[in-house]
Amino acid sequence: MFSHLLSSLSDGLVLGFVYGLAAMGLSLIWGVMAVINLAHGPVIALGMFTTYLLFYQAGLNPYLAIVVVAALGLLFGLVMYGAAVHRVIDAPHLSSLLSTFAVNMIIIGIGTAVFTTSPRNIDFAIGTLNLGPITIPLTRLVAALGAVLMTVFLYSFLYLTRPGKAIRAVANNREAAELMGIPSSAILALSFGLGTMLAATAGAFISTFFPFTILSGFPYELKSFVICVLGGLGHPLGALVGGLILGGLEGLVPIFMPVSWVPVVEFSLFVLVLLVRPTGLFGAK
Amino acid sequence: MRNLLRLGYLLPVVLILIWGLVVIIHGEDTLREKTFTLLMFVGMASSLNILLGYTGYVSFGHIVFFGLGGYFGFYLLAQHDWSLIPASLAGGAMSAVIAGLLGVAVLRLRGAYFALATIGINEAARAFVTNFGPFGGATGLYVNFSVYEAYGGASQALWSTFTCLWITALATIIASALVKGSRFGLGLMAIREDEDAAMVMGVKAPQAKTLAFMISAFFPGLIGTLYFFKNGNVEPGDAFHLHMSIELLVMVMLGGQGTVFGPMLGAVTYEGLRGYLLTSPLFKSLHLAVSGLFLLIIVLFVPAGVVGWIRHRLPITRRLLE
Amino acid sequence: MTLLQVQGITKRFGGLQALSEVSFTLAEGEILGLIGPNGAGKTTLFNVLNGVFPPDKGRVIFRGEDITGLPPYEVARKGIARAYQVVRPLNDLTVRENVMVGGCFGRGCLSLGRAAQEAEGVLALVGLLDRADQLAGSLNVAQKKRLELARALGSHPYLLLLDEVLAGLNPSEITAMLDTIQQIRASGITILMIEHVMQAVMTVSDRVIVLDYGEVIAEGLPQEVVNNPQVIEAYLGDPKMAERLLQG
Numbered sequence: 001m002f003s004h005l006l007s008s009l010s011d012g013l014v015l016g017f018v019y020g021l022a023a024m025g026l027s028l029i030w031g032v033m034a035v036i037n038l039a040h041g042p043v044i045a046l047g048m049f050t051t052y053l054l055f056y057q058a059g060l061n062p063y064l065a066i067v068v069v070a071a072l073g074l075l076f077g078l079v080m081y082g083a084a085v086h087r088v089i090d091a092p093h094l095s096s097l098l099s100t101f102a103v104n105m106i107i108i109g110i111g112t113a114v115f116t117t118s119p120r121n122i123d124f125a126i127g128t129l130n131l132g133p134i135t136i137p138l139t140r141l142v143a144a145l146g147a148v149l150m151t152v153f154l155y156s157f158l159y160l161t162r163p164g165k166a167i168r169a170v171a172n173n174r175e176a177a178e179l180m181g182i183p184s185s186a187i188l189a190l191s192f193g194l195g196t197m198l199a200a201t202a203g204a205f206i207s208t209f210f211p212f213t214i215l216s217g218f219p220y221e222l223k224s225f226v227i228c229v230l231g232g233l234g235h236p237l238g239a240l241v242g243g244l245i246l247g248g249l250e251g252l253v254p255i256f257m258p259v260s261w262v263p264v265v266e267f268s269l270f271v272l273v274l275l276v277r278p279t280g281l282f283g284a285k
Numbered sequence: 286m287r288n289l290l291r292l293g294y295l296l297p298v299v300l301i302l303i304w305g306l307v308v309i310i311h312g313e314d315t316l317r318e319k320t321f322t323l324l325m326f327v328g329m330a331s332s333l334n335i336l337l338g339y340t341g342y343v344s345f346g347h348i349v350f351f352g353l354g355g356y357f358g359f360y361l362l363a364q365h366d367w368s369l370i371p372a373s374l375a376g377g378a379m380s381a382v383i384a385g386l387l388g389v390a391v392l393r394l395r396g397a398y399f400a401l402a403t404i405g406i407n408e409a410a411r412a413f414v415t416n417f418g419p420f421g422g423a424t425g426l427y428v429n430f431s432v433y434e435a436y437g438g439a440s441q442a443l444w445s446t447f448t449c450l451w452i453t454a455l456a457t458i459i460a461s462a463l464v465k466g467s468r469f470g471l472g473l474m475a476i477r478e479d480e481d482a483a484m485v486m487g488v489k490a491p492q493a494k495t496l497a498f499m500i501s502a503f504f505p506g507l508i509g510t511l512y513f514f515k516n517g518n519v520e521p522g523d524a525f526h527l528h529m530s531i532e533l534l535v536m537v538m539l540g541g542q543g544t545v546f547g548p549m550l551g552a553v554t555y556e557g558l559r560g561y562l563l564t565s566p567l568f569k570s571l572h573l574a575v576s577g578l579f580l581l582i583i584v585l586f587v588p589a590g591v592v593g594w595i596r597h598r599l600p601i602t603r604r605l606l607e
Numbered sequence: 608m609t610l611l612q613v614q615g616i617t618k619r620f621g622g623l624q625a626l627s628e629v630s631f632t633l634a635e636g637e638i639l640g641l642i643g644p645n646g647a648g649k650t651t652l653f654n655v656l657n658g659v660f661p662p663d664k665g666r667v668i669f670r671g672e673d674i675t676g677l678p679p680y681e682v683a684r685k686g687i688a689r690a691y692q693v694v695r696p697l698n699d700l701t702v703r704e705n706v707m708v709g710g711c712f713g714r715g716c717l718s719l720g721r722a723a724q725e726a727e728g729v730l731a732l733v734g735l736l737d738r739a740d741q742l743a744g745s746l747n748v749a750q751k752k753r754l755e756l757a758r759a760l761g762s763h764p765y766l767l768l769l770d771e772v773l774a775g776l777n778p779s780e781i782t783a784m785l786d787t788i789q790q791i792r793a794s795g796i797t798i799l800m801i802e803h804v805m806q807a808v809m810t811v812s813d814r815v816i817v818l819d820y821g822e823v824i825a826e827g828l829p830q831e832v833v834n835n836p837q838v839i840e841a842y843l844g845d846p847k848m849a850e851r852l853l854q855g
Contacts, residue, residue: 036397038531087585093397094343095584098538101531102581109574222408225401233398260416260423267409274402275390468711468719475708478697485657487683487712487762543699 003133009251010134016247017144018205020240022220023227024154025198031234032171032191033089038100039080041221042107043196047073047203048212049115055122062124063142066204073200077193085192086185111214121211143205150201151240154194158236167191171234226270232279293607294462297546301327301458305451309444317447321515323556325508328454330536330548331461332504337534338543339470340497341477342392346403347505347533349410352524354380354506356420359513363428364419368435369449373510380506381499388495395480404527411525425520446515450508457504462545464500465607473497474543535580541590546606550591610635610766610797616655616665618648618821625651626662626821633766638788638798640812640829642805644841648821649801650692653768656799657689658682670765686714688764692771692801694751698744702735702754703727705743706761713762726761733757733787749780753787760791767791769800773807785811809833817841 022044029037037043047069054065084103088095126138158164169177170187178184203217210216224239227246231238246266253262301324308320333347358376361367367375391402415423436442464470472493475483484490513519532555540551558579562572587594592606611633618626626648633639641649655662661676668674674682688709697705703726710722717725730736733753738746743754752772759767769788773781785807792798802808808815809829817825817832819841825832832838 030397034397036400084581084585088588091588093400094337094534094538094542095588097343097345097397097400098531098534099581099584101535102577102584105577105580106574109571109577112573113570222404225404229401229405258416260412263412264409264416267405267412270405271391271402271409274394274398274405278394278398466719468722471704471708471711471719474700474704475697475712478699479695481659481679482691482695482697483708483712484679485659485683485689486708486758487680487714488708489680489712 005252005255006132007134008255009248010136012247012249012251013244014136014140014144014247015250016244017147017240018140018202018243019220019223019227019246020231020243021147021150021205022199022202023224023231023239023243024151024236025195025202026221026224027228027231027234027239028154028198028236029192029195030228031236032167033085033188034093035085035089035096035100035192036093037192037195038097038221039103039107040199040224041217041219042104042111042214043073043076043199043217044203044206044220045111045212045214045217046076046107047200048207048216049111049120049214050200051204051207052120052122055124062122062204062208066146066201069204070197070201073197074193076200077196078189080196081189081192086189089188108214115214117213117215119211119213122207124208137209139209143208146205147202147240147243150198151237154198154236157194163187163190167194223266226266229270229273229278291466291607293603293605294466294545296605297458297549298455298462301451301455301549305448305455309448309451314440314443317444319560321447321450323553324450324454325512326533326536326552326556327549328450328457328504328508330533330540330552331454331457331545332501333533334537334542334544334548335461335464335501336497337537338548339464339473339477340494342494342498343396343400343534344403345400345527345530345534346405346407347501348524348526348530349403349407350380350384350502351505351509351512352407352414352521353383353410353509354502355509355513355524356414356426356519358506358510359426359428359519360420362432362510362514363426369445369511369514373449373453373507373514376510377503377505377507380509381503384499384502385495388498389491392491392494392498407525407527407530411521414524415521421520423521425518425523427518428514430517443515446511450511453504453507453511458545458549460500460504461548462607464497465545469493469496477543538588538590539580539583541592541594541596544590544592544596544607547590547592554591608635609633610637610670611656611799612666612668613652613656614666614668616652616662616667618651618655618660618662624821626655629665629818629821629823631816631823631826633797633799635765635797636792636795637813638792638800638811640808640815641799641801641818642803642808642815642832643818647818647841649818650770651821652818653689653770653801656682656768657687680712683713683762684716686763686765687768688713688759688762688766689768690752690755690759690770690772692774694748694755696743696746696751696754696758698742700743701740702730702743702746702757703739705754706730706757709758709761710763713764715763722761725763726757729757729760732760732790734783748775749777752776752784756787756791760796764796766797766799769798769802771801771803773802773804781807 026037026040029035050069051062051065054060055062080103084099088099129136129138129141158168166182166187169182170184174184227239227242230245231242250262253265308316336342336344354376357379358372361372361375394402414420433439433442436445472488475488476490480490536551536555537548539555541547562568562575568575596603596606609632613631616626616629643649654660656667658677658679666673666675669685674685706726706729707722710717710725730739733756735753773784788811812829815829815832816823817838824841825835825838
């Protein structure tokens with residue numbers, strides 16, 4: 001029983017890091033510009049497929065591919081911001097929700113036409129780690145480490161570089177930041193790009209150990225909502241913690257009830273946290 | 286009541302009335318099926334508009350009331366031999382009650398937080414129903430073919446269901462017009478514009494919002510029961526389709542939120558466009574992408590929707606399009 | 608006759624003492640000016656009076672009834688209306704509909720038809736009748752200020768709370784607005800007004816209360832208050848205001 005619990009929990013926690021990485025992208029965008037990116041799932045899926053193509057078409061090692069995915073993810077976000085988000089940034093919430101959803105439809109539509117919806121997987125294994133009762137595929141462990149590295153990278157960027165500080169200033173008070181000479185449009189675009197970069201990277205990591213289709217991003221999008229609310233919308237580090245909580249839940253809940261109850265628990269918790277502490281479990285304000 | 290006689294409110298009612306009559310008199314099955322889908326979306330979008338357009342709360346979970354109410358009504362039909370009309374009314378009532386209970390809690394949230402909560406509610410409901418024994422769990426429920434005997438055979442049953450749906454769509458539009466033209470509706474619109482200021486002016490916002498939520502939830506429950514009865518079965522995937530929920534938002538926005546005519550126009554246009562794209566050899570495989578592009582253009586450049594745009598450009602139409 | 612009694616109202620926000628032991632009374636038909644440096648707690652006091660948030664301590668007695676802690680919509684129905692400092696018209700509704708909201712949900716609790724009729728009178732009073740069917744969002748600032756007033760009046764209040772209705776207006780608009788305020792009082796409505804335009808508040812008010820750091824530091828006829836050394840001192844922290852005060 002105990003060893004079963006340990007292995008289930010460690011499985012969940014390791015995945016939790018990757019969930020957290022995906023959610024961080026959503027959280028960053030929300031925190032800076034109060035936009036919920038409904039194209040988040042498809043961007044995750046794009047990360048998966050880009051890795052897939054680089055692996056099979058260009059013969060690139062998946063971990064090298066992830067670097068390319070990150071760059072493309074950033075670029076995609078910049079373009080998407082300019083095309084779909086900038087015009088509605090000050091409009092009521094419904095507008096940005098629908099414009100990002102439109103991008104979702106476009107990606108899924110083209111993706112379905114190009115890749116169909118039959119599952120793909122990247123045939124790539126680098127062994128497993130055995131620690132007593134715990135067995136973890138190394139691909140997942142690397143993904144968890146990657147998530148931590150990306151978090152460190154994000155925080156160093158936000159706190160140590162000029163553009164990062166500008167992002168924080170804009171998130172805090174866009175008008176005041178503009179008065180101080182910060183080009184807010186460029187900063188918003190950059191934040192959006194960083195958000196999609198994180199999402200695409202998470203997709204790339206996931207593709208190294210789970211099969212996927214163009215629709216596979218959607219469950220992660222839903223999980224990201226839950227995680228962001230648990231960790232506090234707009235707090236990237238909270239997202240990582242929220243991811244661990246969610247991963248832990250997914251590891252623990254199946255021990256006590258059928259696995260199909262996991263989403264019931266997750267989403268009930270989600271609504272409950274929204275109602276009781278809309279700033280998240282660790283939210284400051 | 287006097288308000289209902291305004292031209293702008295009469296137009297959509299009369300259109301739906303004639304449309305359904307034509308289909309019934311024509312008596313052809315494929316036209317009926319097509320119209321069923323369209324009227325269903327007219328009812329769903331118009332009911333969503335009562336919350337979204339008049340009260341200003343963006344719900345991504347409108348479909349949850351279609352699912353839960355539909356499941357409940359279908360359960361009564363399939364397991365307790367209720368007949369269609371009482372079962373669908375019970376489905377609607379169930380949705381309204383659930384909305385009432387949820388509303389007290391959820392409507393305290395504003396803006397995007399409310400939108401997120403409605404997504405959570407829909408997903409929680411879907412996951413719960415998937416595990417809920419009396420509703421058939423993941424496989425759902427179905428009716429025996431023999432049930433249709435009570436309605437004079439399967440074909441007759443389908444026509445009866447259509448008639449019920451048509452009347453429901455009419456009732457939704459009438460309810461939408463009644464709300465908009467009433468003192469209650471004025472209060473809702475005051476909440477939409479500025480909830481805090483509305484309260485200071487005496488609008489009982491918590492009660493008004495909850496009531497609007499309940500009204501907007503009643504019709505989907507009814508429509509859900511009718512839809513699942515027509516299909517003969519219900520399963521969690523069909524009942525809580527988040528994508529469809531978002532499409533309803535698209536319809537309302539496309540036609541013009543906050544108007545009586547807009548959601549109806551948006552529903553018919555969106556469904557019509559989708560039907561065209563799905564059958565066109567050129568766009569068939571890209572239909573979703575083309576719809577997405579179309580939506581993006583509407584959101585970016587015509588945010589008031591078709592009706593809002595026309596009203597703004599041609600003030601003379603204001604009496605006709607409300 | 609006393610319309611409003613404010614007794615020992617205290618309100619804290621975290622470490623900030625926004626109001627402490629504020630007490631005063633307001634007689635029916637009076638115009639009472641509420642002045643004080645920025646951050647003195649004037650708007651907070653309004654928020655407590657119309658129920659936006661409850662006080663930590665103290666009571667608000669309106670027409671002999673304790674209304675402390677009632678939600679804003681109940682307070683509105685008792686007959687207290689408010690015009691905001693930052694105008695908040697319902698932009699996508701017409702001017703007439705804006706006023707009707709007041710009529711329908713305020714003290715009158717009118718039907719739509721009655722509210723529409725009465726809106727005409729109110730709009731005539733504030734001089735917006737010719738714009739009744741325009742969207743409120745399309746008005747200019749001065750007109751929006753008047754709409755704000757009309758909306759409050761539409762509810763047939765006993766007491767009108769005016770939060771800097773003169774701010775942002777030019778001198779001739781101020782004179783016109785003061786006329787309107789006098790007319791409103793003549794129609795039997797009691798007025799409590801926050802104002803920074805000192806000269807105006809001194810001419811129009813019967814009595815003035817001065818708040819500083821959440822406390823009432825002076826109360827009396829306009830002339831008495833202006834010469835009160837404590838008041839001058841309070842305003843010295845704000846040289847511009849002090850100058851304006853001395854001019855007034």
